[in-house]
Amino acid sequence: MIEAVGLTKRYGDKTAVYNLSFQVRPGAVTGFLGPNGSGKSTTMRMILGLDNPSAGSVTIGGYPYRKLPNAARQVGALLDAKAVHGGRHARNHLLSLAQLSGIPARRVDEVLGVVGLQDVAKRRSKGFSLGMGQRLGIAAALLGDPQVLLFDEPVNGLDPEGILWVRNLMKSLAAEGRTVFVSSHLMSEMAVTADHLIVIGRGQLLADMSVTDFISANSADFARVRTPHTEPQLREKLAGALTEAGGHVLPEQDGALRVTGLPLPRISDIAHEADVRLWELSPHQASLEEAYMRMTQGAVDYRSTTDQKAGLQQPLPPGAQPPMPVPGQGQPGWYAPPGPQQGYAPPQPMPGAAPAAAAPGGPYGAAPGTPNPYAQPGAPAAPAAPAQPPAAPAAAPQASERPAVAPQASAPTTTEDAR
Structure with a gap:
């Protein structure tokens, strides 16, 4: 059994976990839920002795992790599936862990078969996909046949078959009387896997109850x-x-x-x-x-705001000159969508007719200089209206002085733009 009493962890002036107390009992899958930044990973690291608590204590079977004799045979954990030397074969990675803990080499082949990696046991882990890396991490957690297991996002990167396999694995481990503690953000998966829930927010305990009681207490039927x-x-x-x-x-x-x-x-x-x-x-x-x-809902630190796309299109200042025609404007099949908060676009001139002068603010309200995504690549630009001589020295520059729009202006120029 895992037991935390008044567990607190501070990093400088930031408190990641505060006065957290709970128990994870054997014989059930206990889900560990909470928003990003709520302190779940920090709590798991303190359970495994990777971080020292600022206050309080956490024990496994009545002992701190560091005082457990041959802890690898009593506790198995998957916190980071990428914590593997990429140059090692999958089997050699597990074999080195087994040798450090006095585990027989035959156990390595057993767990490789359990997680389905026996056919790639001699491949280097740096070539593994995310799902294969998760399976290798689960194999490492099962290596010592421990009674206590901790998993942080164990189904990350797995396909539907792999997710079902992990679900059944967790349930079977708990049915054997083991303590299974699973952190996940997949609510649909936790609903069918976990028997009990521990929910934290901003480092503090929000709920410690069964899945059924949690749903009933936080919903209106x-x-x-x-x-x-x-x-x-x-x-x-x-x-x-x-x-x-x-x-x-x-x-x-x-x-x-x-x-x-x-x-x-x-x-x-x-x-x-x-x-x-x-x-x-x-x-x-x-x-x-x-x-x-x-x-x-009150413990979420990162919230999205509305994407104000209209704010990217600023109107022309008074007296500004209209832009040059967009490449392809006036050609058959050319179309410009209506601008923000505008209705139906006026019809285009018939082929052969003289193109109309662009209205201030770009065609149909578009921002000046905005590339037209509907222009046909390589289509020639429509001829501009003849430039009028300036009425006064302070008048706008001649059309020949205006920067010409390149025919490929609407095409992406970098890989990032293309995305």
């Missing part, structure tokens, strides 16, 4: 009711009857009703008494992902 969409009056009639019976009714965007406070049989009876036909009456229970998002 409700009934979904739908009436014939051709008879909206029935929907209103049913909503009124359910409200009178003590239910709480909320309309949904697709026309259904969300009902809380009443069991499904009671809702069915009320609909029957009101002579309302039902097209749907179904229970809804939140998924682990929904419950997790609700629990940790």
